[in-house]
Structure formats: structure tokens, C-alpha cells
Amino acid sequence: MLEWRWEFVWEVLPRLIEATGNTLLAAGGGYAIAVVLGLVLALAQRTPYRGLTFVVREFVEFIRSTPLLLQIFFIFFVGPQFGIRLSPWTSGMIAIGLHYACYLSEVYRGGIDSVARGQWEAATALNMTAFQTYRRVIIPQAIPPAISGLGNYLVGIFKDTPMLSVIGVTELIHTANAIGSEHYRFFEPYTLVGLIFLAISLPAAGLIRLFEGYVRRKMGL
Amino acid sequence: MSFTEFLLQYWPRLLSGTGITVAQFLLAAVLGIAISLVMGLMKLSENRLMRGTAITYIEFFRGTSLLVQLYWIFFVLPLFGITVEKFTAGYLAVGMNIGAYGAELVRGGILSVPKGQWEAALALNMSPAQRMRRIILPQALVNMLPPWGNLMIELLKGTALVSLISVTDLMFEARQINNTTFLSAQIFGTALIIYYILARFMVTPFMRWLERHMSRKMGRS
Numbered sequence: 226m227l228e229w230r231w232e233f234v235w236e237v238l239p240r241l242i243e244a245t246g247n248t249l250l251a252a253g254g255g256y257a258i259a260v261v262l263g264l265v266l267a268l269a270q271r272t273p274y275r276g277l278t279f280v281v282r283e284f285v286e287f288i289r290s291t292p293l294l295l296q297i298f299f300i301f302f303v304g305p306q307f308g309i310r311l312s313p314w315t316s317g318m319i320a321i322g323l324h325y326a327c328y329l330s331e332v333y334r335g336g337i338d339s340v341a342r343g344q345w346e347a348a349t350a351l352n353m354t355a356f357q358t359y360r361r362v363i364i365p366q367a368i369p370p371a372i373s374g375l376g377n378y379l380v381g382i383f384k385d386t387p388m389l390s391v392i393g394v395t396e397l398i399h400t401a402n403a404i405g406s407e408h409y410r411f412f413e414p415y416t417l418v419g420l421i422f423l424a425i426s427l428p429a430a431g432l433i434r435l436f437e438g439y440v441r442r443k444m445g446l
Numbered sequence: 447m448s449f450t451e452f453l454l455q456y457w458p459r460l461l462s463g464t465g466i467t468v469a470q471f472l473l474a475a476v477l478g479i480a481i482s483l484v485m486g487l488m489k490l491s492e493n494r495l496m497r498g499t500a501i502t503y504i505e506f507f508r509g510t511s512l513l514v515q516l517y518w519i520f521f522v523l524p525l526f527g528i529t530v531e532k533f534t535a536g537y538l539a540v541g542m543n544i545g546a547y548g549a550e551l552v553r554g555g556i557l558s559v560p561k562g563q564w565e566a567a568l569a570l571n572m573s574p575a576q577r578m579r580r581i582i583l584p585q586a587l588v589n590m591l592p593p594w595g596n597l598m599i600e601l602l603k604g605t606a607l608v609s610l611i612s613v614t615d616l617m618f619e620a621r622q623i624n625n626t627t628f629l630s631a632q633i634f635g636t637a638l639i640i641y642y643i644l645a646r647f648m649v650t651p652f653m654r655w656l657e658r659h660m661s662r663k664m665g666r667s
Contacts, residue, residue, distance in 0.1 A: 289599070296638070298621065305630075384511035415514065418514050422511060
């Protein structure tokens with residue numbers, strides 16, 4: 226029977242905590258790309274250019290229906306074939322950012338659709354340009370209903386970062402694998418990684434709910 | 447090598463990989479649906495122990511990532527004397543993970559059945575089991591089918607991770623072929639398209655059909 230060795234835990238914990246930093250960095254970096262690109266993808270689907278709308282729509286569907294793991298490999302390996310070398314971190318951020326941008330574009334779309342028609346008409350009546358309308362009228366009202374979706378995908382992106390280990394990003398799972406093969410002990414590293422994920426994602430989900438409530442109150446909803 | 451030659455040479459491996467992916471998908475779906483039902487009902491139970499078990503299960507599997515769960519089942523369980531074959535470990539992990547998300551859908555679906563239906567079943571002197579099976583669940587099913595469509599796509603994408611414990615699914619074959627030929631764009635591109643076809647032209651239309659079929663049966667079309 227296997228026993229849990231505390232001294233081994235204390236020995237490897239500092240390395241895992243360091244890797245947690247990398248995991249959070251990867252999640253944050255990917256999310257930053259996704260938040261911006263997602264808005265672009267959502268707005269591109271609202272332009273009057275039929276061709277553009279169609280292409281973006283199909284692209285989003287394609288990315289959302291295919292595995293992130295495969296997209297990570299695609300971006301990491303296809304670049305060098307055409308002479309573009311990307312580091313594991315760069316390709317990982319692009320893959321995860323792009324993948325979640327497509328999910329977030331749907332969240333934004335829902336938020337924008339929930340803005341009342343009268344708001345658009347009022348902006349037109351005030352002779353605002355399209356840019357002004359979005360920036361000052363539509364988007365500020367589209368964000369609050371989208372917050373729970375935006376927050377859930379932040380936790381989602383965090384839980385998907387272990388996939389970056391396959392191209393050599395030294396996040397939690399990658400480090401746990403390394404520790405496991407150095408010491409021939411996988412029990413503690415993998416269990417600790419699971420606990421670290423729980424310890425971050427559960428409070429994060431709670432905080433997002435609190436934040437959502439706060440924003441709704443602020444907006445007088 | 448032209449793309450046609452490439453396909454002619456590697457189609458048998460791509461096909462067998464796709465077969466394994468579909469098998470993993472179906473097995474994980476059956477397991478996931480069963481777990482969703484049990485955990486969803488347990489979370490609504492009056493019994494505190496049942497409710498607590500369900501909440502722990504759901505929060506645990508939703509709070510950690512699928513890859514961590516997969517590695518834990520495959521690498522750590524054998525240390526306790528429970529050896530799981532890799533193919534089994536694959537669909538077990540994916541199914542158990544999806545089950546946690548599905549349980550919330552089941553719970554939501556059941557709660558969305560109007561209170562009058564519960565009271566009517568009570569008035570007809572039905573036992574709790576009869577009430578659930580004949581009155582509540584059929585209506586809950588119709589209500590929760592649309593989000594299940596999305597969950598099934600997530601499940602299909604989740605099966606790609608089993609390649610990391612060497613289950614020879616489509617993702618695994620793609621990586622192997624890439625390692626020997628370095629034709630990354632061709633092989634990963636083809637694999638992306640196969641996953642897309644599975645998701646968009648098989649899983650989604652089936653779920654849509656099921657939605658229509660069920661709501662017709664309930665006389666709601």
C-alpha cells in the first residue's frame with residue numbers, strides 16, 4: 226500500500242508553487258488575448274459586409290468544435306514548416322487566446338444582443354458615429370450581463386493551461402511530470418496539482434459571483 | 447509529397463484513429479449521462495449525505511482540469527493496486543468529468559419543471575419514483591437538451607486528451623504521423639477537419655434531431 230510522504234511534499238512544494246505562477250501567467254496572458262480578440266470577433270459579425278460576417282462566423286464555429294490540444298500542436302508545429310519559429314510560450318498563448326476568443330465572442334454577442342433597441346435608435350438620433358455608439362452606449366451596457374460568462378471562461382482557461390505542457394511550457398502538470406520521473410513518485414505531485422487547481426478555481430468562481438453582483442448593483446440592475 | 451499522396455498513404459491510420467475517437471466519445475457519453483443523472487438527482491435530494499456527496503463530486507471534477515484527472519486515474523490509481531487499462535482510463539476520466547457538468551444541467555432541467563406538475567403527480571398518488579420517472583424527468587429532458595448539445599461537443603473535444611496516455615485515437619495518430627513525416631500542416635490540418643466534421647455534421651445534427659423528436663413526443667412542437 227502506498228503512503229503519503231510529507232517530507233517529499235515539502236521538498237517538491239516550492240517547485241510546484243513556482244509552476245503555479247507560470248500557470249497563472251499563462252492563463253492571464255491567454256485571457257488578455259481572448260478578451261480583446263473576442264470583442265473584435267463579436268463586432269466583426271455585426272458589420273454589414275456579408276462575406277466578412279460569414280467567414281468570421283464559420284471560423285468561430287470551427288475553432289469551437291475542434292480540440293484545443295490539436296490547435297496547440299497545429300500552431301506550434303506548422304509555423305516552423307513555413308519558416309516561422311515560435312517559442313512554446315508564444316504559440317501556447319496564441320492557441321489558448323484564439324480558442325477562448327471564439328468562446329468569448331459568443332458571450333459578447335449575447336451581451337450586445339441584450340441591449341435594448343431603443344438605445345441604438347437613441348444613439349442614431351444623437352447623430353453618433355458607429356464607433357461612438359459602440360464605445361459610449363452599447364458596450365458599457367453589454368458588459369454587465371456578460372460578466373458571469375466572461376468570468377466562467379477565465380476559470381475555464383485556467384483549467385485548460387495543463388494542455389500547454391505538451392509543447393513544453395513549464396506549468397503545473399509539466400513540473401509534476403518532471404518531479405515524478407526524477408523521483409519515481411507520482412502520487413504526491415499529481416495530487417498536489419489537483420489540490421492547487423481546486424484551491425484556486427473554487428475561490429475564483431466565488432469571487433466572480435460576488436463581482437457580478439457588485440457590478441449589477443452599481444448599474445442599478 | 448502532394449496532399450493526395452499524403453492522404454492515400456495515411457488514410458488507414460487516420461481512419462482507425464477516428465474509430466477510436468468515436469468509441470471513446472460514445473463510451474464517455476454513456477458514462478457521463480449516467481453520472482449526470484445520478485449526481486443531478488442526488489444534489490436535489492433531501493438527504494444531507496447524498497447532497498453532500500453530489501456537491502463534493504461536482505465541485506471536485508469541475509474545479510480541477512480534465513488532464514489532471516486523467517493522469518491521476520492512469521498514473522496514481524495503479525499505485526493503490528487499481529490498475530486501469532489506458533483505453534478504459536481514457537473514457538472513465540472524460541466521462542466522469544463531463545458527468546459533473548451534466549449533473550448541473552440535470553439539476554437545472556428538473557428545477558425548471560413547473561411546481562404544478564409535482565403537485566399533480568402527488569394528487570394522483572404517484573410514488574416519488576413514479577413521479578420522477580413518468581412526470582418530471584421527461585419534461586426536464588426536453589428543457590435541458592439544448593445545453594447538452596454544447597456539452598457533447600465539449601466531450602468530443604475532451605477525448606483528444608486521451609492521446610496523452612497513449613490511447614491511439616485520432617489525436618495520437620496525428621502526432622505519430624507528424625513525428626515521422628514533419629508534414630505538420632497536412633496532418634494536423636486533416637485531423638482538425640475530421641474533428642470538425644464529427645462535431646458539426648454528426649454530433650450537432652443528432653442533438654438537434656433529438657431535441658425535435660423529444661419535443662414532438664411531448665406535444666410541444
